[in-house]
Amino acid sequence: MEAVKQVAGRLAPLDLADVDTDQIIPKQFLKRIERTGYGPFLFYDWRARGNFVLDRPEYSGASVLNFGCGSSREHAPWALRDFGFRAIIAPSFADIFRANCYKTGLLAVTLPESQVRHLIDLVSEDPSVEVTVDLEAQQVRGDGFSYRFEIDAFARECLLGGLDEIALVEKHDADIAGYEKNRAKWLPTVQ
Amino acid sequence: MPRTLAQKLWDAHVVRSAEGEPDLLFVDLHLVHEVTSPQAFEGLRLSGRRVRRPDLTVATMDHNVPTRGGIRAADELSRKQMDVLTENCRREGIPLHQIGSRRQGIVHVIGPELGLTQPGMLIVCGDSHTSTHGAFGALAFGIGTSEVEVVLATQCLPQKRQGDLAVNVSGDLPLGVTAKDIVLGLIGRTGTSAGQGHLVEYRGPTIRSLSMEGRMTVCNMSIEWGAKAGMVAPDETTFEYLEGRPHAPRGPMWEKALEYWRSLATDQDAAFDGVIDLDAGKLEPHVTWGTTPGQVVPVTGRVPSPRSETDERALRYMDLLPGTALADIAIDRVFIGSCTNARLEDLRAAASVIQGRHVHPKVRAMVVPGSTSVKRAAEDEGLDAVFKAAGFEWRNAGCSMCLGMNPDILAPGERCASTSNRNFEGRQGSGGRTHLMSPPMAAAAALTGHLVDVRELL
Numbered sequence A: 001m002e003a004v005k006q007v008a009g010r011l012a013p014l015d016l017a018d019v020d021t022d023q024i025i026p027k028q029f030l031k032r033i034e035r036t037g038y039g040p041f042l043f044y045d046w047r048a049r050g051n052f053v054l055d056r057p058e059y060s061g062a063s064v065l066n067f068g069c070g071s072s073r074e075h076a077p078w079a080l081r082d083f084g085f086r087a088i089i090a091p092s093f094a095d096i097f098r099a100n101c102y103k104t105g106l107l108a109v110t111l112p113e114s115q116v117r118h119l120i121d122l123v124s125e126d127p128s129v130e131v132t133v134d135l136e137a138q139q140v141r142g143d144g145f146s147y148r149f150e151i152d153a154f155a156r157e158c159l160l161g162g163l164d165e166i167a168l169v170e171k172h173d174a175d176i177a178g179y180e181k182n183r184a185k186w187l188p189t190v191q
Numbered sequence B: 001m002p003r004t005l006a007q008k009l010w011d012a013h014v015v016r017s018a019e020g021e022p023d024l025l026f027v028d029l030h031l032v033h034e035v036t037s038p039q040a041f042e043g044l045r046l047s048g049r050r051v052r053r054p055d056l057t058v059a060t061m062d063h064n065v066p067t068r069g070g071i072r073a074a075d076e077l078s079r080k081q082m083d084v085l086t087e088n089c090r091r092e093g094i095p096l097h098q099i100g101s102r103r104q105g106i107v108h109v110i111g112p113e114l115g116l117t118q119p120g121m122l123i124v125c126g127d128s129h130t131s132t133h134g135a136f137g138a139l140a141f142g143i144g145t146s147e148v149e150v151v152l153a154t155q156c157l158p159q160k161r162q163g164d165l166a167v168n169v170s171g172d173l174p175l176g177v178t179a180k181d182i183v184l185g186l187i188g189r190t191g192t193s194a195g196q197g198h199l200v201e202y203r204g205p206t207i208r209s210l211s212m213e214g215r216m217t218v219c220n221m222s223i224e225w226g227a228k229a230g231m232v233a234p235d236e237t238t239f240e241y242l243e244g245r246p247h248a249p250r251g252p253m254w255e256k257a258l259e260y261w262r263s264l265a266t267d268q269d270a271a272f273d274g275v276i277d278l279d280a281g282k283l284e285p286h287v288t289w290g291t292t293p294g295q296v297v298p299v300t301g302r303v304p305s306p307r308s309e310t311d312e313r314a315l316r317y318m319d320l321l322p323g324t325a326l327a328d329i330a331i332d333r334v335f336i337g338s339c340t341n342a343r344l345e346d347l348r349a350a351a352s353v354i355q356g357r358h359v360h361p362k363v364r365a366m367v368v369p370g371s372t373s374v375k376r377a378a379e380d381e382g383l384d385a386v387f388k389a390a391g392f393e394w395r396n397a398g399c400s401m402c403l404g405m406n407p408d409i410l411a412p413g414e415r416c417a418s419t420s421n422r423n424f425e426g427r428q429g430s431g432g433r434t435h436l437m438s439p440p441m442a443a444a445a446a447l448t449g450h451l452v453d454v455r456e457l458l
């Protein structure tokens, strides 16, 4: 996992609730066997209908996105990253989606609805507005405002350190081997 | 301390626990399919790691498989994904039920069928609907591809402890009302995020009276109201289902297992973080009208007036007007399939409605058994003949039109009565419109050409 400390850049507003992963990355694009190359298919169906907010020139190159929700499809955060986003802000995320974002080094930040609304209004009025999502300080800040966000302490540490989760688990190999030895004999194996 | 079923299952799998860190849990069974695994295997290879417990890992092909014409009918990218899975399984020694083989099927259908899904286990899969396996009193949940890689490498998974909820269902299910209606009714009442971050235990006399198939349907859709996992405490129904299955314990091991399994119930005084009560006696058959499973009403109802922007967007996408009676909505396609409702019992229920009748001339209807074994069993009792005589297409096993990743998709604007679990925009094909319902309800819609209360046909 790549380390993330803070993300600073322009903000793109996606003023919709209940955004599901079928929208973020439609299933016809899940057939790649790589983790990259999903960017062009981000929100494919919505963009195909034209005038989609992310395609408006004033928001191109933004690195922070506002929205919500999801399923287990890790291709969704891959597509968001590949498109150029490094942080997303919403009033809520499905747990599994948030977890998948962290694993790909995408900062998923929740703020109260009123603050999200403020950000959306702000950037809708002036697309050149810049914000900083600061993981160390747990803040989303910009000109004249600073909002604190909460994040699971362990997830934060992993993101800041860019820790490799497998390596972390492997450190406990003795515990795992011990557990394995004591598993019930009736449990199924497939070989 | 009295514990809930979920807490017992959790505790039994803790390899290591430390303050301020997620618990490290041991995974008893890791199910793998072609879509969410290639990047995980690739990651392993790049870091020089191997699969720690191929003997606790099983793979199948389901999402991409064409349901007729074999692998050659798949598009190039799908074929590549399937080939890559075959190669990965070969290299790592993981058993694979590939397309065309006797036991291939939807990952959540074959686990239980093979007796691999047992009470007390921790089961994961790179797929949201892994919650299905909770029907056996197992802790089962979906994971992302990075987590698939962690499990492949270590057979363990770091997880933060979750709170638990109880859903108490009482009352006898009225005629024509099924397990699907219990869970659709529940989601309609609680919304799509009420279960957020929780392990849910479905309890009460109605749940006890459900078959394993019915329990799987309910647990399957746990994710649709936000829960991390759903489960039902094991009982005689569970044991009866399991006994004699290929991977179920035998002889003295069966007795030992039974003894443990019987301890897997929530203790009398254990406290849940929340309790939801549902009266099944008052339930009607349910149908979704919108683009989330929470946008659902009884079939006797009407399309509601929008109460939010999300509702308005859904109405536009579904091309529906508020106030329209559901029974006045004509459909183009019918899909009986998916890990929610494509087991033998589901096909029997649909067939009993169809028997001796014919699919409406404007409707194209298909039945896709959840697994190759289900297909064979259904054919052994002549269900295929009932469906075919009525004008249904009878396909090979796979996820099929539950999600448009294989040749089975809706055309833009087509409206489908579907027994699957997700009605998101474009889920069954770009621009396609999905109405979720039970197998008997979908069967009834196929016959009449519109959404209809199946009770009128019984």
Ligand code: SF4
Binding pocket: B062, B063, B106, B107, B108, B127, B129, B338, B339, B340, B398, B399, B402, B403, B420, B421
């Ligand atoms: S049938 Fe549908 S929900 Fe079930 S595993 Fe396949 S795609 Fe997922």
